[in-house]
Amino acid sequence: METGRGGIVFLVLSALLLQTNCADTEYNVGIGIADITGPAAQVNMMGYANPSQTTKGIHLRQFSRAFIFEDKNKNTVLFVNLDACMFSQGVKLEIIRRLKSVYGTKYTERNVCISGTHTHSGPAGFHQYLLFSITSLGFVRESFDALVQGIIISVERAEQNFHPANLYVNSGELLDSNINRSPSAYLFNPQEERAKYRYDTDKNMTVLKIVDADGTPLGMISWFAVHCTSMNNTNHLISSDNKGLAALMYEADINGKDVLPGKGRFVAAFAQANEGDVSPNTQGPHCLDTGLPCDFNHSTCNGRNEMCIAFGPGKDMFESTRIIATNQYKKAKELFDSATTKLTGPVDFRHTYTDMTKQSLEGGRTTCPGAMGYSFAAGTTDGPGAFNFEQSSTSPSPVWNFVSHLIKNPSAEQIKCHHPKPILLDTGEMDFPYAWEPAIVDTQLLRIGQLFLIAVPAEFTTMAGRRTRDAVAQSLMAAGFTDKPIPVIAGLSNDYADYVTTFEEYQEQRYEGGSTIYGPNTLEAYINVYKNLSKAMTMGSPVAPGPNPPDLISKQISFLPPVILDRAPFGKSFAECTQQPGAVCKQGERVTAKFVGANPRNNLRLEDTFLKVQYQVNTSNFTTVYTDAHWETRFEWESKGLFESEVTVTWDIPLNQAPGNYAILYYCDHKELGGNINLAEGTTQSFKVVNSDKKFATSKMDQYQKKLERKEQLLKNQNEILKGKKGNLNILSKRLNAQKDSNTV
Numbered sequence: 031m032e033t034g035r036g037g038i039v040f041l042v043l044s045a046l047l048l049q050t051n052c053a054d055t056e057y058n059v060g061i062g063i064a065d066i067t068g069p070a071a072q073v074n075m076m077g078y079a080n081p082s083q084t085t086k087g088i089h090l091r092q093f094s095r096a097f098i099f100e101d102k103n104k105n106t107v108l109f110v111n112l113d114a115c116m117f118s119q120g121v122k123l124e125i126i127r128r129l130k131s132v133y134g135t136k137y138t139e140r141n142v143c144i145s146g147t148h149t150h151s152g153p154a155g156f157h158q159y160l161l162f163s164i165t166s167l168g169f170v171r172e173s174f175d176a177l178v179q180g181i182i183i184s185v186e187r188a189e190q191n192f193h194p195a196n197l198y199v200n201s202g203e204l205l206d207s208n209i210n211r212s213p214s215a216y217l218f219n220p221q222e223e224r225a226k227y228r229y230d231t232d233k234n235m236t237v238l239k240i241v242d243a244d245g246t247p248l249g250m251i252s253w254f255a256v257h258c259t260s261m262n263n264t265n266h267l268i269s270s271d272n273k274g275l276a277a278l279m280y281e282a283d284i285n286g287k288d289v290l291p292g293k294g295r296f297v298a299a300f301a302q303a304n305e306g307d308v309s310p311n312t313q314g315p316h317c318l319d320t321g322l323p324c325d326f327n328h329s330t331c332n333g334r335n336e337m338c339i340a341f342g343p344g345k346d347m348f349e350s351t352r353i354i355a356t357n358q359y360k361k362a363k364e365l366f367d368s369a370t371t372k373l374t375g376p377v378d379f380r381h382t383y384t385d386m387t388k389q390s391l392e393g394g395r396t397t398c399p400g401a402m403g404y405s406f407a408a409g410t411t412d413g414p415g416a417f418n419f420e421q422s423s424t425s426p427s428p429v430w431n432f433v434s435h436l437i438k439n440p441s442a443e444q445i446k447c448h449h450p451k452p453i454l455l456d457t458g459e460m461d462f463p464y465a466w467e468p469a470i471v472d473t474q475l476l477r478i479g480q481l482f483l484i485a486v487p488a489e490f491t492t493m494a495g496r497r498t499r500d501a502v503a504q505s506l507m508a509a510g511f512t513d514k515p516i517p518v519i520a521g522l523s524n525d526y527a528d529y530v531t532t533f534e535e536y537q538e539q540r541y542e543g544g545s546t547i548y549g550p551n552t553l554e555a556y557i558n559v560y561k562n563l564s565k566a567m568t569m570g571s572p573v574a575p576g577p578n579p580p581d582l583i584s585k586q587i588s589f590l591p592p593v594i595l596d597r598a599p600f601g602k603s604f605a606e607c608t609q610q611p612g613a614v615c616k617q618g619e620r621v622t623a624k625f626v627g628a629n630p631r632n633n634l635r636l637e638d639t640f641l642k643v644q645y646q647v648n649t650s651n652f653t654t655v656y657t658d659a660h661w662e663t664r665f666e667w668e669s670k671g672l673f674e675s676e677v678t679v680t681w682d683i684p685l686n687q688a689p690g691n692y693a694i695l696y697y698c699d700h701k702e703l704g705g706n707i708n709l710a711e712g713t714t715q716s717f718k719v720v721n722s723d724k725k726f727a728t729s730k731m732d733q734y735q736k737k738l739e740r741k742e743q744l745l746k747n748q749n750e751i752l753k754g755k756k757g758n759l760n761i762l763s764k765r766l767n768a769q770k771d772s773n774t775v
């Protein structure tokens with residue numbers, strides 16, 4: 031009896047203790063997600079700088095994922111991850127203005143970091159510097175507004191969704207998901223430095239795990255260096271590419287498949303790191319005509335750069351996107367589930383604006399006013415250059431025609447400063463009609479416990495990122511930081527100032543070196559700044575705010591024509607279904623429907639969708655099971671003459687889709703003469719989804735596939751072990767030989 035009672039008391043006590051332990055959280059975290067999908071027609075995509083790559087529909091919607099971190103003393107940082115090519119200073123200035131008007135001084139340019147995933151399949155035109163909007167016919171207000179509105183909504187949602195939380199960090203290797211696309215430049219780095227690393231790209235993914243007091247997952251941020259260029263420059267559908275899809279996969283996994291994209295509680299962000307020279311096209315560059323590997327040093331085929339293109343790992347760009355996304359999602363989940371390094375300590379930030387054109391370095395060296403090298407025009411193996419830099423009136427870009435006669439020849443000083451870069455565009459010495467590239471950039475360091483986010487406004491190469499991380503860690507420890515710092519490069523954050531290579535890589539002047547705009551000492555200058563920020567943070571001292579960047583949004587030029595009018599073909603009406611799906615479709619098949627369309631720029635349908643796949647449970651209950659944000663659907667828009675257009679909706683029916691009746695809906699916002707925009711809704715007839723006979727065969731095949739993958743992994747492991755043993759043997763035999771030599775002597 032007695033012992034029994036004691037046992038119960040003990041149990042109750044320990045349960046209470048456990049509870050107080052669990053409730054003991056280190057931080058408050060607010061998390062929000064919102065739609066930022068820009069104009070889905072006629073707007074150039076940001077990234078490949080290919081004027082003919084314009085939006086013609088949606089494969090995946092773009093999202094803004096906002097995370098507010100607050101310590102016990104209410105020190106706050108805001109990290110926003112965007113499905114966009116990068117961030118833009120012009121957008122940041124607008125975001126900060128709006129946040130200040132709502133939240134006062136809680137959010138400033140100093141403690142807000144907004145980072146792009148680097149998808150090359152999102153609408154362009156949101157930059158304030160001229161060079162980045164030449165191929166988009168200048169500034170595109172619709173793109174800019176979609177970003178601003180979506181980011182603000184995601185932050186508002188995060189503000190309304192605060193939880194006491196614990197944070198954990200984990201990191202581990204993800205193989206077969208990235209390669210170096212300028213390996214010959216990497217080889218310019220000193221042998222001793224390269225010897226410290228096994229690979230010529232960073233394979234580590236770092237994951238920040240966010241859980242509430244009970245350990246329930248709230249959110250996740252992962253950083254992994256890989257270009258979001260699985261979708262290539264022939265793609266016209268808005269897509270968040272491999273990182274965006276990884277996020278949707280993880281979110282669907284935790285929130286449940288029934289929760290529509292962007293609507294769930296758990297938010298997963300796949301953020302960018304030092305991806306400057308890192309490609310997802312893991313089969314590497316090959317010549318389009320011969321199929322042979324390209325010239326190693328120049329990435330050319332018979333001297334032609336446009337013939338050398340990197341592919342893989344899938345059979346087409348969709349499959350490649352899916353594979354690289356799946357790899358990132360699975361690795362992030364594994365690291366999340368096994369994370370044990372708990373973050374403790376303050377939230378903090380240091381930020382300064384840095385004039386990158388005027389940095390002084392040891393030995394009288396300096397950085398230079400911005401300039402792009404010739405290799406910039408050639409592009410990369412992920413997307414050969416299509417930037418038309420010839421000073422001719424036949425350029426497809428009216429912006430280029432507008433400014434090209436003003437192109438300056440670089441000064442002798444500028445040529446010397448950038449040596450050995452052959453200067454193609456002297457952007458730093460041109461300011462008509464406004465600055466071509468930034469001079470004053472955001473440089474920022476965020477701290478969450480032991481985690482340090484080095485927010486860089488550019489694309490750092492692998493080695494540039496490693497040097498920066500090491501310098502920050504050393505600087506923190508030299509200044510007295512006692513724990514083990516976890517430095518992470520948060521790439522493409524706050525602003526965009528092209529690429530950053532190491533001094534040595536710069537000497538080869540491949541694309542990344544040609545796009546390192548402040549000259550050969552760019553990296554060293556950045557590292558000095560981040561060292562200062564690290565030191566100041568550790569010492570608790572302030573940093574100088576630096577010179578203010580210009581706000582150029584009111585000066586933007588734009589040549590993109592507005593939508594004038596939509597018209598339906600004679601005898602037809604808007605949103606009318608012109609091609610019905612088959613009455614019966616099998617799981618695993620693709621359903622296609624066509625409608626009389628209208629320009630999707632009339633209404634971006636943010637937080638909404640252009641299409642719905644509805645499951646008809648019965649005559650009074652229709653449930654939306656897919657939207658235009660799903661991987662399984664495609665919304666394609668095609669112009670048919672001056673004012674008419676056609677919309678094609680496809681739905682790839684998953685093998686496990688519930689059998690039953692379905693229909694596809696299309697929302698058609700069309701513009702009338704005079705400017706009014708009206709909505710027409712169209713729907714297909716209802717069609718039946720039936721069981722696939724293939725399903726069982728496929729699940730068997732899946733099982734075999736998995737077995738094979740496991741065996742392959744085993745083999746790989748054994749191979750590694752063998753390699754290690756061989757290495758040891760080599761060393762032994764060398765030693766033996768040496769001994770033999772010394773014996774004979």
Ligand SMILES: *[C@@H]1O[C@H](CO)[C@@H](O)[C@H](O)[C@H]1NC(C)=O
Pocket residue numbers: 201202203227232234
């Ligand atoms: C990768 O992560 C592991 C485990 O955290 C760490 O030991 C290693 O130093 C990291 N490698 C690089 C190149 O950062």
Ligand SMILES: *[C@@H]1O[C@H](CO)[C@@H](O)[C@H](O)[C@H]1NC(C)=O
Pocket residue numbers: 214326327
């Ligand atoms: C690439 O260039 C380096 C010198 O920079 C040279 O040593 C090497 O042989 C070249 N490789 C090929 C395959 O041309």
Ligand SMILES: *[C@@H]1O[C@H](CO)[C@@H](O)[C@H](O)[C@H]1NC(C)=O
Pocket residue numbers: 262263264339345346347348
């Ligand atoms: C883009 O990918 C498609 C396959 O999806 C391929 O047919 C095409 O050649 C690729 N084009 C470029 C320029 O990479």
Ligand SMILES: *[C@@H]1O[C@H](CO)[C@@H](O)[C@H](O)[C@H]1NC(C)=O
Pocket residue numbers: 555558559562
């Ligand atoms: C770093 O800090 C030192 C001391 O405050 C200052 O003199 C120097 O200009 C700073 N350098 C950079 C690059 O910010």
Ligand SMILES: *[C@@H]1O[C@H](CO)[C@@H](O)[C@H](O)[C@H]1NC(C)=O
Pocket residue numbers: 647648649650651
């Ligand atoms: C339709 O299904 C819902 C449940 O999903 C049920 O509540 C409703 O009564 C059904 N209506 C008809 C007309 O069968």
Ligand SMILES: *[C@@H]1O[C@H](CO)[C@@H](O)[C@H](O)[C@H]1NC(C)=O
Pocket residue numbers: 647651652653
């Ligand atoms: C309609 O059906 C769906 C799927 O069966 C179900 O989840 C939902 O609750 C139903 N809605 C209503 C109003 O009955």
